[in-house]
Amino acid sequence: MSRVDLDLVAEVLSDEPSYRLRQVWEWASRGASSYAEMTNLPARSRALLEERVPFSSLKLEHEATSLDGTVKALFHTREGHPLEAVLMRFRDGRRSVCVSSQSGCPLTCTFCATGQMRFRRNLSAWEILDQALHFKRIEPIDHVVFMGMGEPMLNFDQVIAAARRLPDLGVTHRRTTISTVGWLPGLTRFVDEVDEPIRLALSLHAPADALRSEIMPVNDRYPLDDVLAECRRYFDLRGRKVFVEYVMLEGVNDSAEHAVELAELLDGNVFKVNLIPYNPTGMYDGSSRDAIARFKAVLDGARLPSTVRLTRGRDIAAACGQLAVEAA
Numbered sequence: 001m002s003r004v005d006l007d008l009v010a011e012v013l014s015d016e017p018s019y020r021l022r023q024v025w026e027w028a029s030r031g032a033s034s035y036a037e038m039t040n041l042p043a044r045s046r047a048l049l050e051e052r053v054p055f056s057s058l059k060l061e062h063e064a065t066s067l068d069g070t071v072k073a074l075f076h077t078r079e080g081h082p083l084e085a086v087l088m089r090f091r092d093g094r095r096s097v098c099v100s101s102q103s104g105c106p107l108t109c110t111f112c113a114t115g116q117m118r119f120r121r122n123l124s125a126w127e128i129l130d131q132a133l134h135f136k137r138i139e140p141i142d143h144v145v146f147m148g149m150g151e152p153m154l155n156f157d158q159v160i161a162a163a164r165r166l167p168d169l170g171v172t173h174r175r176t177t178i179s180t181v182g183w184l185p186g187l188t189r190f191v192d193e194v195d196e197p198i199r200l201a202l203s204l205h206a207p208a209d210a211l212r213s214e215i216m217p218v219n220d221r222y223p224l225d226d227v228l229a230e231c232r233r234y235f236d237l238r239g240r241k242v243f244v245e246y247v248m249l250e251g252v253n254d255s256a257e258h259a260v261e262l263a264e265l266l267d268g269n270v271f272k273v274n275l276i277p278y279n280p281t282g283m284y285d286g287s288s289r290d291a292i293a294r295f296k297a298v299l300d301g302a303r304l305p306s307t308v309r310l311t312r313g314r315d316i317a318a319a320c321g322q323l324a325v326e327a328a
């Protein structure tokens with residue numbers, strides 16, 4: 001139920017020519033914030049929409065701005081399920097929105113705060129798009145990452161439907177990234193069915209099954225070999241590298257031996273590693289800057305490309321892994 005919810009718009013405007021639908025989406029996707037702005041629609045249609053289709057499927061409950069300019073928005077769905085989205089502002093001008101694909105998350109990665117809140121449900125494509133549109137009404141955006149709450153591959157159809165419409169908001173497929181724990185049914189469909197050059201990121205976090213299962217229980221279901229094989233298939237078919245996310249947990253996965261193992265596991269032609277400083281969620285200590293630099297040096301030596309992720313929004317609990325709704 002959203003002004004952007006074109007399914008509902010179509011229902012409400014069913015007596016009108018079909019191009020009306022396109023007009024509504026043109027306005028909405030460019031960041032209009034009311035039906036009144038849609039001046040090429042007859043007043044009667046606008047009034048009908050006003051009455052029957054809420055402008056957004058989401059209700060903004062709270063917004064916080066970090067010292068580094070990051071903005072975190074807490075929304076509720078119509079039934080009151082909480083979710084968060086984040087706008088990251090980078091010095092080079094990049095504006096990246098991190099969207100949630102589910103309210104809560106059914107997986108229980110030990111380092112991630114979202115896994116500790118109750119899972120509610122999958123979000124609809126419109127609810128996903130409305131997160132990005134919220135920020136687009138503030139300023140132009142150029143990147144979207146499906147790295148907020150939830151596991152995108154558990155909500156494959158809605159996530160892909162949303163991603164396919166992002167170019168209308170000014171976000172190209174090459175600037176769209178979907179991150180997964182390696183949920184195989186969805187990942188396999190992604191490789192087989194999605195021809196658009198949407199980027200793939202894999203949350204790896206450990207170079208071997210035993211450790212990975214300890215910190216990411218989902219690994220028992222879909223072990224590393226199978227997940228990495230699917231990532232290689234993506235590379236072979238699409239010719240695009242897979243980003244590997246690796247959160248640096250002190251004394252857990254951050255030793256030089258882990259780095260050597262990781263470099264043996266991953267082919268530098270296929271994978272690019274993103275080392276993520278751990279954002280406090282209570283359970284672990286993060287690796288020191290030195291430890292991260294030493295780890296990276298091993299990867300460099302083995303010619304496995306890597307970068308260290310810039311931490312954004314930690315002071316407002318908007319950083320990776322910190323999205324959770326208190327008392328939820």
Ligand code: SAH
Binds near residue numbers: 146277278
């Ligand atoms: N469920 C998907 C999408 C979420 S992406 C996935 O896991 O890939 C969120 C990213 O932040 C994941 O790579 C996740 O592992 C990482 N993350 C989770 N908790 C974190 C923490 N406390 N500090 C830093 N990164 C974290």
